Amino acid sequence: MNLFSRTWAALRAAVASLPDTDFEKPSGCRGWLVRDVVCHLxxxxxxxxxxxxxxxxSALTHNAITYWAVSSEPPTGDDPLSALIVRLAAAYEDPALLKFHLDDVGSAAGRAADLVDPGERVSTQEMVLTAGDYLSAYVLEWTLHHLDLVAHVPSVAGPPADGLARTRSMLEQIAGAEFPSSMPDEDVLRVATGRRAPTEAETASLGDLAGRLPLVLG
Structure with a gap:
């Protein structure tokens, strides 16, 4: 629960610190600009x-790990929801409006997370899981999109180290294998989720696991 709050607060702070011109830069999410990532948030x-x-x-059906559906096909950005996000982000025109909307609804989401009983059962997308597991799953969401946000904006702070470590651990549970200790967390997250291709050295260190990547989460 605390990690959800820290990673979410760090991501919102990163968005708040973005100069307006950076909203038009590419993000680490294929087919999306920085403004599209913010709109998705x-x-x-x-x-x-x-x-x-x-x-x-009703009975629990999922946890923080099984919440994620996994495929091997990276998104193209052409599916209807992605296309809608791009159009909606462009409609804001002024980055200040997008920042304001994220701060407004994002602060409310943060307060709701702080107040909820982690053992309470909640329902989403035909799944039932505890609020604690649901928010734990979102640590992965916030951390990956924080990396997307700063992929081409090095002046903005990246995600917290404990969020990176937790997301790496979750990806290892999803993959059923550990990633090489020689690979830093940020590299593991980007390579494992198809945000960039592995180098030759990384492919060698990944061994058989390289053939099972990327893990495209949805």
Missing amino acids: VIDAQDVLITLATPAS
């Missing part, structure tokens, strides 16, 4: 609010 924050306000009484 607004949708994410809305999802957090909706889910935490959707209690469930």
Whole structure:
């Protein structure tokens, strides 16, 4: 729960510190500009609010790891939802409006997360899981998108180290294998999720695991 709050606060602070011109730069998410990532975060924050306000009484079906559906095909940015995000982000025109909207709904999502009972069952996308597991899953979401945000904006601070470490651990559980200790967390996260191709040295150190990458999470 605390890690959710720290990673979310760090990501929102990174967005708040972005100069307006950086919103037009490419992000680490294929097909999206920085402004598109920020717009996606607004949708994410809305999802957090909706889910935490959707209690469930049925049996648990998922946890923080099984929450994620995994495929091997990187997104192209052409699917309807991605296309909608791009159009919506462009409609803001003034980056200050997008910053304001994220701060507004994002702060509310953060407060809701601080107040919820981690053992409470919630429902989302036909899944039932504890609020604690749901918010733990979002540590991965925040951390990956924080990396996307700063991929071509080195002047902005990256995600917290404990968020990187936790996301790496979650990806290892999803993959059912450990990544090489020689690879820093940021490199593991980018390579494992297809945000960049591995170098020859990384491919060699990954061994058989290289053939199972990327892990495209949805």
